[in-house]
Amino acid sequence: MFYREAGDFSTTYPQDSQTFPIRFDRIRYYFVLAIAFLVIPFVVNDYWVSAIFLPFLIYSIAAIGLNILVGYCGQVSLGTGGFMAVGAFACYKLMTAFPEVSMFVHVLLSGAVTAGVGVLFGLPSLRIKGFYLAVATLAAQFFLVWLFNRVPWFYNYSATGQISSPDREVFGILVTGASKPAWAAYLFCLVFVMFSAVVARNLTRGSFGRKWMAIRDMDIAAEIIGVNPLASKLSAFAVSSFFIGISGALFFSVYLGAVEVGEVFGIQKSFLVLFMIIIGGLGSIFGSFAGAAFLVLLPVLLKNVLVGVLGWPTDIEAHFELVIIGGLIITFLIAEPHGIAQLWRVAKEKLRLWPFPH
Amino acid sequence: MPTDLLYGAEVVLNGLMAGVLYALVALGFVLIYKASGIFNYAQGVMALFAALTLVGIMEGQIPFSHLINAMFGSEIHHFGWHVPAFFAILLTMVVMVGFAILVQRFIFRHLVGQEPIILFMATIGLAYFLEGVGDLMWGSEIKKMAVGLPQGGSLWVEENTQWLGFGNEDFYGFFLDKLDMVATVIAVILVLALVAFSQYTKQGRAMRAVADDHQAALSVGVSLNYIWILVWSVAGFVALVAGIMWGAKSGVQFSLSLIALKALPVLMLGGFTSIPGAIVGGLIIGVGEKLFEFTLGPALGGATENWFAYVLALIFLVFRPQGLFGEKIIERV
Numbered sequence: 183m184f185y186r187e188a189g190d191f192s193t194t195y196p197q198d199s200q201t202f203p204i205r206f207d208r209i210r211y212y213f214v215l216a217i218a219f220l221v222i223p224f225v226v227n228d229y230w231v232s233a234i235f236l237p238f239l240i241y242s243i244a245a246i247g248l249n250i251l252v253g254y255c256g257q258v259s260l261g262t263g264g265f266m267a268v269g270a271f272a273c274y275k276l277m278t279a280f281p282e283v284s285m286f287v288h289v290l291l292s293g294a295v296t297a298g299v300g301v302l303f304g305l306p307s308l309r310i311k312g313f314y315l316a317v318a319t320l321a322a323q324f325f326l327v328w329l330f331n332r333v334p335w336f337y338n339y340s341a342t343g344q345i346s347s348p349d350r351e352v353f354g355i356l357v358t359g360a361s362k363p364a365w366a367a368y369l370f371c372l373v374f375v376m377f378s379a380v381v382a383r384n385l386t387r388g389s390f391g392r393k394w395m396a397i398r399d400m401d402i403a404a405e406i407i408g409v410n411p412l413a414s415k416l417s418a419f420a421v422s423s424f425f426i427g428i429s430g431a432l433f434f435s436v437y438l439g440a441v442e443v444g445e446v447f448g449i450q451k452s453f454l455v456l457f458m459i460i461i462g463g464l465g466s467i468f469g470s471f472a473g474a475a476f477l478v479l480l481p482v483l484l485k486n487v488l489v490g491v492l493g494w495p496t497d498i499e500a501h502f503e504l505v506i507i508g509g510l511i512i513t514f515l516i517a518e519p520h521g522i523a524q525l526w527r528v529a530k531e532k533l534r535l536w537p538f539p540h
Numbered sequence: 541m542p543t544d545l546l547y548g549a550e551v552v553l554n555g556l557m558a559g560v561l562y563a564l565v566a567l568g569f570v571l572i573y574k575a576s577g578i579f580n581y582a583q584g585v586m587a588l589f590a591a592l593t594l595v596g597i598m599e600g601q602i603p604f605s606h607l608i609n610a611m612f613g614s615e616i617h618h619f620g621w622h623v624p625a626f627f628a629i630l631l632t633m634v635v636m637v638g639f640a641i642l643v644q645r646f647i648f649r650h651l652v653g654q655e656p657i658i659l660f661m662a663t664i665g666l667a668y669f670l671e672g673v674g675d676l677m678w679g680s681e682i683k684k685m686a687v688g689l690p691q692g693g694s695l696w697v698e699e700n701t702q703w704l705g706f707g708n709e710d711f712y713g714f715f716l717d718k719l720d721m722v723a724t725v726i727a728v729i730l731v732l733a734l735v736a737f738s739q740y741t742k743q744g745r746a747m748r749a750v751a752d753d754h755q756a757a758l759s760v761g762v763s764l765n766y767i768w769i770l771v772w773s774v775a776g777f778v779a780l781v782a783g784i785m786w787g788a789k790s791g792v793q794f795s796l797s798l799i800a801l802k803a804l805p806v807l808m809l810g811g812f813t814s815i816p817g818a819i820v821g822g823l824i825i826g827v828g829e830k831l832f833e834f835t836l837g838p839a840l841g842g843a844t845e846n847w848f849a850y851v852l853a854l855i856f857l858v859f860r861p862q863g864l865f866g867e868k869i870i871e872r873v
Contacts, residue, residue, distance in 0.1 A: 312656070313579050313660065313812070314857055316660075317804045317807075317808050317850070318808075318850070320804060321847065321851050324847040327846075328843065402872075449798075456661075495606075495610060498606055498610050501672045501675040502676065504668050504671050504672030505668075505669055505672030505676065508669025508671075511661065511662070511664070511668070512662055515651065515654075515658055515662045516650045516662075
């Protein structure tokens with residue numbers, strides 16, 4: 183009734199090609215932004231920020247990054263954990279080397295460093311395809327984690343081998359360290375999420391994204407119609423690693439504060455982010471958010487219900503979580519291989535016709 | 541012979557035996573991949589699940605006892621009997637066949653004709669599911685696998701190889717693990733049996749027909765459903781053997797499921813579609829990582845075994861994308 187194009191006329195080309203062509207979508211988008219920027223920072227407390235908002239926001243960035251590589255360019259990667267570790271350690275080295283520079287710069291630079299590493303490990307993708315590539319990216323995962331464990335220069339020769347983030351400021355307000363205000367950490371991450379989503383959305387609907395999708399659908403055919411596979415695959419690796427690096431840097435500096443690389447950025451992290459984009463929807467920016475929200479909220483919910491309400495021991499709850507996540511992934515793949523994003527699309531189609539279905 | 545060379549030889553021998561264990565896991569992958577085109581990530585978890593079930597049955601544990609206790613506040617743990625290893629292995633095999641039927645009936649029947657990557661992700665989901673179920677059923681503490689396999693180093697080998705040192709005081713003969721030697725023998729028997737099964741039996745021939753061409757096999761009356769259940773059962777059997785071997789080596793625990801990841805580079809070296817490839821790949825990886833750790837490991841800070849196999853496979857693939865024995869990849873538009 184209220185969700186349709188009728189009466190919504192585009193009179194210029196920019197209007198015609200905007201991200202949200204339907205007015206209701208546009209309003210909804212600005213509404214969500216307004217709530218996220220203007221309401222939530224004033225009402226959140228420490229628990230909400232550290233249990234829900236920070237992981238959700240940071241995983242969203244990682245999911246967007248991986249979605250560009252897997253969902254848009256079709257190059258399956260299991261090296262996400264390793265690349266997040268690169269972001270985290272780059273951020274740590276920058277933070278300790280240049281204490282007076284703003285955190286914004288550090289995080290962006292960590293993303294750039296990770297992009298470089300991603301391109302390096304993306305080089306084999308020109309020869310290796312499909313599963314073989316997925317397994318090859320495991321080399322990146324294990325090698326990088328090993329590297330950060332074994333070379334003391336990366337963790338500034340600290341005795342524990344851990345890295346812990348010092349207090350750093352943005353515009354005079356602490357965003358890292360133990361004494362940071364919750365709203366500042368939230369807003370800091372939110373800015374990066376917003377930036378990533380806008381950049382990713384516009385890249386994927388522009389010429390880059392079209393090239394990626396051509397490579398995904400059939401790389402030989404894409405080559406014949408004039409897409410350069412070297413440039414497209416490596417650019418996908420670079421952009422994807424850039425976002426994953428940013429998320430790794432935030433994960434370490436803002437969310438956790440102290441990191442032991444084998445524990446935090448192990449192979450499990452790679453799978454978790456991969457699950458997010460499968461459940462959310464491959465090849466969809468909204469899907470990245472939906473998947474991240476789903477897999478961040480589900481354990482919190484399960485924990486509250488099973489441990490809090492039913493009083494089960496936590497280890498049984500943890501096993502139950504595995505069963506449910508595994509079961510959900512299989513169910514999703516069978517019922518809706520395109521994930522939550524597809525459900526959302528179907529719902530919107532229905533809404534456009536509602537209340538008259540024909 | 542100089543002692544360094546002898547130590548090197550010992551490392552190679554141990555590497556070969558470790559390689560056999562990798563090859564055991566890789567075999568399960570190849571079987572399923574050949575017959576159904578599914579890259580079964582859950583193979584490692586299947587080994588873990590089989591080992592857990594075997595130990596649980598032998599000890600007479602009550603399945604899901606932790607869960608039942610948590611839900612009803614009861615205090616049940618064991619039936620109070622012990623099952624002999626042989627019967628327990630048979631019972632576990634029955635469980636694995638049941639698992640194969642369930643997987644086929646509830647998952648892969650609904651995913652026929654999907655892209656390979658979707659199938660792969662479904663098996664990742666299956667791996668999580670199975671791991672959770674295994675832990676819920678049998679508890680997640682580390683268990684001992686006591687099926688009567690020998691443990692420790694073999695004195696016999698040590699004594700009979702001491703003469704190789706030619707009076708060198710530093711050399712005490714080769715140190716070989718008895719368990720590794722048993723595993724090697726069992727793996728060789730298993731491979732021979734699998735080859736004989738797929739070459740000379742009716743079911744084996746049908747399996748190869750399905751692997752060759754699904755539709756052609758269907759048109760001459762081979763039941764895909766039956767063959768897939770069969771293949772998953774055989775893979776379950778291989779997983780059980782691998783689970784027993786690895787479980788006896790390092791205890792039945794979560795890290796057992798990670799051997800699947802170790803089997804991946806083995807597969808990439810050998811090619812996804814070749815049974816001999818899995819064996820040769822396993823041996824190359826086993827020897828390669830032990831030798832690399834022996835020669836360059838100390839200089840690089842140790843623990844290179846974590847990544848060596850993957851990097852070796854990665855470099856190898858750049859030059860030969862289909863692996864050593866894999867079918868040549870031909871792409872058409």
